[in-house]
Amino acid sequence: xxxxxxTPKHLITxxxxxxxxRCSPRSGDLSVYWYQQSLxxxxxxxxxxxxxxxxxxxxxxxxxxxxxxxxxxxxxxLSSLELGDSALYFCASSVGAGDEQYFGxxxxxxxx
Amino acid sequence: xxxxxxxxxxxxxxxxxxAVIKCTYSDSASNYFPWYKQELGKGPQLIIDIRSNVGExxxxxIAVTLNKTAKHFSLHITETQPEDSAVYFCAANPGGSxxxxxxxxxxxxxxx
Numbered sequence: 001x002x003x004x005x006x007t008p009k010h011l012i013t014x015x016x017x018x019x020x021x022r023c024s025p026r027s028g029d030l031s032v033y034w035y036q037q038s039l040x041x042x043x044x045x046x047x048x049x050x051x052x053x054x055x056x057x058x059x060x061x062x063x064x065x066x067x068x069x070x071x072x073x074x075x076x077x078l079s080s081l082e083l084g085d086s087a088l089y090f091c092a093s094s095v096g097a098g099d100e101q102y103f104g105x106x107x108x109x110x111x112x
Numbered sequence: 113x114x115x116x117x118x119x120x121x122x123x124x125x126x127x128x129x130x131a132v133i134k135c136t137y138s139d140s141a142s143n144y145f146p147w148y149k150q151e152l153g154k155g156p157q158l159i160i161d162i163r164s165n166v167g168e169x170x171x172x173x174i175a176v177t178l179n180k181t182a183k184h185f186s187l188h189i190t191e192t193q194p195e196d197s198a199v200y201f202c203a204a205n206p207g208g209s210x211x212x213x214x215x216x217x218x219x220x221x222x223x224x
Contacts, residue, residue, distance in 0.1 A: 002155065002157065004155075033211070042214055042215075042216045042217065043156070043201060043214040043217075045211050045212070045213075048210075048211060056210070056211050058211065090155050090156070092155075094210075097210050098144075098205075098210035099210075100146065100158055100161065101146075101158065101212075102158065103148075103155035103156045103157065103158075104155050105153075105154055105155050106154075106155050
């Protein structure tokens with residue numbers, strides 16, 4: 001158990017809908033990262049937050065957004081969902097912006 | 113940007129044998145190389161990492177080697193056990209960035 005928690009574990013929704021994924025980092029970690037894992041694209045970095053501020057952005061679609069709250073938990077919002085958004089979404093956390101990352105168990109999103 | 117190639121995509125060994133997974137990277141400024149193990153239904157777990165000022169690092173049955181000149185690094189697992197069966201990912205952090213670029217993964221199968 002890495003200490004990173006993610007909810008929900010599974011999510012099934014329809015195209016065009018909007019969902020919110022939640023992540024709580026390990027106690028003491030200030031940095032949160034979001035990744036998407038699909039069979040054809042592998043593990044892709046989406047976005048990083050450090051102590052409430054956006055630190056780095058990867059291949060994140062404009063339909064996706066995220067934020068980190070004062071209590072350091074983070075939410076990833078996915079809107080106008082498409083079939084191709086079906087994937088595993090992982091959150092990771094680290095103490096600082098450049099430290100070892102610890103991954104949560106993931107949220108499996110299925111868009112039908 | 114950074115590009116990480118990982119081989120083989122699948123590796124099948126007998127219990128007790130050694131397993132070697134190799135990765136190459138493109139950005140000579142990369143300076144941090146973590147390895148992750150992902151078991152079915154779980155998030156990636158950091159198992160070992162190496163920084164560019166070190167050529168080799170060991171942790172019990174696991175070792176990682178780094179050749180900066182050739183821009184490749186490898187994961188070595190000795191005395192493999194069935195519980196080593198998982199997908200292993202290498203990653204490289206491009207210079208100045210704390211965001212790793214991941215390889216496509218190696219599915220290791222250890223037969224009892």
